[in-house]
Amino acid sequence: MFARMLKLRLLNAVAPAYFFTATAVTFILHFGFFLPTIFPSSGESLKGSALLHAVVFLFLMLNALGNYIMTVKYPAESANDPVIIPACSPDCSDRVDAHYLLNGRHFCKLCKKVIFKRDHHCFFTGNCIGNRNMRYFIMFCIYTSCTCLYSLVLGVAFLTVEYAISFENPLTFLTLLPLSTGYFFIGGVSGPQLFLVIMLYVWLGIGLVCAGFCCQQVLLVARGQTWCQPQRGMPAQSRSPWRSNLRDVFGTRWGLGLIWPVQTVETCAGDTAEPEPHTE
Numbered sequence: 001m002f003a004r005m006l007k008l009r010l011l012n013a014v015a016p017a018y019f020f021t022a023t024a025v026t027f028i029l030h031f032g033f034f035l036p037t038i039f040p041s042s043g044e045s046l047k048g049s050a051l052l053h054a055v056v057f058l059f060l061m062l063n064a065l066g067n068y069i070m071t072v073k074y075p076a077e078s079a080n081d082p083v084i085i086p087a088c089s090p091d092c093s094d095r096v097d098a099h100y101l102l103n104g105r106h107f108c109k110l111c112k113k114v115i116f117k118r119d120h121h122c123f124f125t126g127n128c129i130g131n132r133n134m135r136y137f138i139m140f141c142i143y144t145s146c147t148c149l150y151s152l153v154l155g156v157a158f159l160t161v162e163y164a165i166s167f168e169n170p171l172t173f174l175t176l177l178p179l180s181t182g183y184f185f186i187g188g189v190s191g192p193q194l195f196l197v198i199m200l201y202v203w204l205g206i207g208l209v210c211a212g213f214c215c216q217q218v219l220l221v222a223r224g225q226t227w228c229q230p231q232r233g234m235p236a237q238s239r240s241p242w243r244s245n246l247r248d249v250f251g252t253r254w255g256l257g258l259i260w261p262v263q264t265v266e267t268c269a270g271d272t273a274e275p276e277p278h279t280e
């Protein structure tokens, strides 16, 4: 148990650093290499296209970063619960990172807080995702996915323009990494070139994982469930219609929240409820 907790704490420190490094690398590749190469400044007609791509990329990246900040700024902690670390009994069936309390509350051992309607602990933000920041977390996933897939498209365009690699055959992308790695070891491909190819696969991986994760979260929210509940074999607590469940999480100004990271959830019913006694 101690070793697993240590691993989770290490992951909690490394994952945010990985996120910010990947964000910085993506930003530098876009403005330092992709846009100047794909849209050379000599072509006047291409300036408008370059500007459009820069605006779209900045919009996606700022939304991803903004929702990241909102997820951290509005944590899902339950304000009425005192910070008392519950003692686990030897036969405690709880997960390694959280201790279940009554009334939909969990004590997160990584955040050291009581979390209302806890969904999961997100290692990339270093925070628990619960009722208050679920909306920002979902938008963070959507915009991270869009930023990565957009970067992938521009990365492929950069390889086509700079190195005349044709991606007409879908197999070209699949064989790009193994071939580039092989050529790297015999000196045919430089380190920065191999790094760019690896980044293409990183963007594809993160883009698809975030998109899939986002769909799962929206489905759980619509059902009025949290990820913790199916894990514990608990049925959905909410019998409200899906529209009402979505409005609870996305707030009344959800339309504005879709295009800019603003606060759309004003009140939190859970934080005003009286805390229940612990189960163990």
Ligand SMILES: [Zn+2]
Binding pocket: 108, 109, 110, 111, 112, 120, 121, 122, 127, 128, 129
């Ligand atoms: Zn947590």
